[in-house]
Amino acid sequence: MTAATPTTQDELKALVGRAALDYIGHGRIIGIGTGSTVNCFIDALAQQRERIIGAVSSSEATTQRLRAHGIRVFDANEVEELEVYIDGADEIDPRGFMIKGGGAALTREKIVAAQARRFVCIADQSKWVEVLGRFPLPVEVIPMAAQRIIRQFAALGGTARVRLRDGAPLVTDNGQHILDVTGLAITDPPAFESMVNDWPGVVTVGVFAHQRAHVCLLGTPEGVRTITFDGPGR
Numbered sequence: 489m490t491a492a493t494p495t496t497q498d499e500l501k502a503l504v505g506r507a508a509l510d511y512i513g514h515g516r517i518i519g520i521g522t523g524s525t526v527n528c529f530i531d532a533l534a535q536q537r538e539r540i541i542g543a544v545s546s547s548e549a550t551t552q553r554l555r556a557h558g559i560r561v562f563d564a565n566e567v568e569e570l571e572v573y574i575d576g577a578d579e580i581d582p583r584g585f586m587i588k589g590g591g592a593a594l595t596r597e598k599i600v601a602a603q604a605r606r607f608v609c610i611a612d613q614s615k616w617v618e619v620l621g622r623f624p625l626p627v628e629v630i631p632m633a634a635q636r637i638i639r640q641f642a643a644l645g646g647t648a649r650v651r652l653r654d655g656a657p658l659v660t661d662n663g664q665h666i667l668d669v670t671g672l673a674i675t676d677p678p679a680f681e682s683m684v685n686d687w688p689g690v691v692t693v694g695v696f697a698h699q700r701a702h703v704c705l706l707g708t709p710e711g712v713r714t715i716t717f718d719g720p721g722r
């Protein structure tokens with residue numbers, strides 16, 4: 489009997505979540521991101537949790553899920569370097585550049601990714617794009633700077649809005665707000681990331697160019713497509 493072909497987005501997320509287990513060694517502390525795809529990875533990892541010592545988590549939500557599965561969570565300051573960081577993305581392009589932060593976890597995700605030697609991105613095929621910018625770009629900001637940053641994006645042709653939850657600005661794990669920016673085509677992600685990072689009041693921009701993926705496990709109905717971005721210039 490052959491397994492049914494995965495076709496729904498949830499099935500593709502589960503597929504790549506399981507596939508990411510091949511990228512973790514034994515007896516290590518690993519970095520773990522946030523979101524529905526990573527939740528599939530965590531649930532798969534829970535079946536073999538003795539493989540790892542524990543994890544550095546990128547959000548309160550991930551920490552809760554890891555602990556519920558009995559997986560030990562380390563503070564980022566307790567660990568100097570991580571072998572691997574497993575996380576999803578809202579968009580990923582052919583160079584491994586990503587947009588992240590749809591779940592508002594971008595700042596801690598960037599911190600944990602920076603600690604890891606390897607970033608393994610797990611995503612269903614809907615996340616693959618030629619040019620970043622179709623997904624509204626999340627930017628975590630200090631609230632008092634929000635309106636000025638909105639005007640700076642407007643000058644670039646973008647429309648930025650404060651993300652709301654239950655009618656009020658969403659407050660991140662770090663106590664800050666999120667702007668979602670539409671109308672941008674991010675053709676030079678490293679330059680764009682550096683530029684926005686320089687604006688006063690920006691905590692983190694959701695372009696991951698300096699912490700781009702080394703590998704993407706892309707879920708398709710034909711199976712997992714493995715795309716590697718290693719090479720000169722890394």
Ligand SMILES: O=C[C@H](O)[C@H](O)[C@H](O)COP(=O)(O)O
Nearest residue numbers: 523524525576589590591593
């Ligand atoms: O802040 C959230 C993260 O960047 C997620 O990795 C991203 O939003 C993808 O999430 P999902 O796997 O739920 O599509």
